[in-house]
Amino acid sequence: MNLNQSNYGEREWVKFVLIGVAIAYLSLIIFIPALNLFVQAFKNGVGPFLHNLSQPAFLHAIQLTVTIALIVVPINTIFGLCAAWVIARNQFKGRTFLLSLLDVPFAVSPVVAGLMIVLLYGRHGWFGPLLEAANIKIVFAIPAMVLASAFITLPFVAREVIPVLEEVGVAEEEAARTLGAQDWQIFWRVTLPNIRWGLLYGVILTNARVMGEFGAVSVVSGNIANQTQTLPLFVEEAYKNYETQAAFSAALLLAMLAIVTLVLKEIIERKTSIKEVEE
Numbered sequence: 001m002n003l004n005q006s007n008y009g010e011r012e013w014v015k016f017v018l019i020g021v022a023i024a025y026l027s028l029i030i031f032i033p034a035l036n037l038f039v040q041a042f043k044n045g046v047g048p049f050l051h052n053l054s055q056p057a058f059l060h061a062i063q064l065t066v067t068i069a070l071i072v073v074p075i076n077t078i079f080g081l082c083a084a085w086v087i088a089r090n091q092f093k094g095r096t097f098l099l100s101l102l103d104v105p106f107a108v109s110p111v112v113a114g115l116m117i118v119l120l121y122g123r124h125g126w127f128g129p130l131l132e133a134a135n136i137k138i139v140f141a142i143p144a145m146v147l148a149s150a151f152i153t154l155p156f157v158a159r160e161v162i163p164v165l166e167e168v169g170v171a172e173e174e175a176a177r178t179l180g181a182q183d184w185q186i187f188w189r190v191t192l193p194n195i196r197w198g199l200l201y202g203v204i205l206t207n208a209r210v211m212g213e214f215g216a217v218s219v220v221s222g223n224i225a226n227q228t229q230t231l232p233l234f235v236e237e238a239y240k241n242y243e244t245q246a247a248f249s250a251a252l253l254l255a256m257l258a259i260v261t262l263v264l265k266e267i268i269e270r271k272t273s274i275k276e277v278e279e
Helices: 001-042 046-052 056-088 095-102 111-119 127-135 142-152 154-168 171-177 183-211 215-221 231-240 244-278
Strands: none
Touching: 001 127, 046 095, 046 215, 046 244, 056 095, 056 142, 056 231, 056 244, 095 154, 111 215, 142 183, 142 215, 142 244, 154 183, 171 183, 183 244, 215 231, 231 244
């Protein structure tokens, strides 16, 4: 009995030590920096904070960030659905290679991705002379920023939908086809309801990454205020120019976006868990 109590006491001691280490680590890299960001943003009161958010450069950065997200998210959602369908519903030669290719944006540094776009579409790139002759500007303009953001966020939707499609299987789809349903009817009424939470999760992650992307966009945009400056680039530029209050105010908005993403992620995971329990 004493031996059991001793072992139990040791396990409790180890558990509390591990919990303490985890809390200390998270405090150093997440909680304290986030709290400091909030304090610095409102250091001079709500008035200066709102004033910083009404500046033309900031408003343009917000508008450009939202515009890029509105372009990239639908494109990668459609691509992700198509890629997930092909990979999950078919067995073919090169399937493993295709899955690996889909993960390239995870392995490649965003800065390298931006450089690849410059080497392709820049003035001295492979397609640069043709684009210049046609008076089409890609690099240091919105098209290159869209391409960079699309590349970085390419895998999210597909990677979230593929496991769901594989788990659901094809039984319901085949039953609907046997009853005379067309392919689009099967997709809208059978497939989409089954994958909706995984799809929504992938869309949320894609949107959050697009709005927060810095490295690739920084390389291809030129970071020109009121022209090609997104919100993360605005934060860096304001901080470098000693406009710390404006930088912290913009950074707080990005942090709030991260919090909203986490909340939506938790809601989706709960919905998914409830659905699995019901089934």
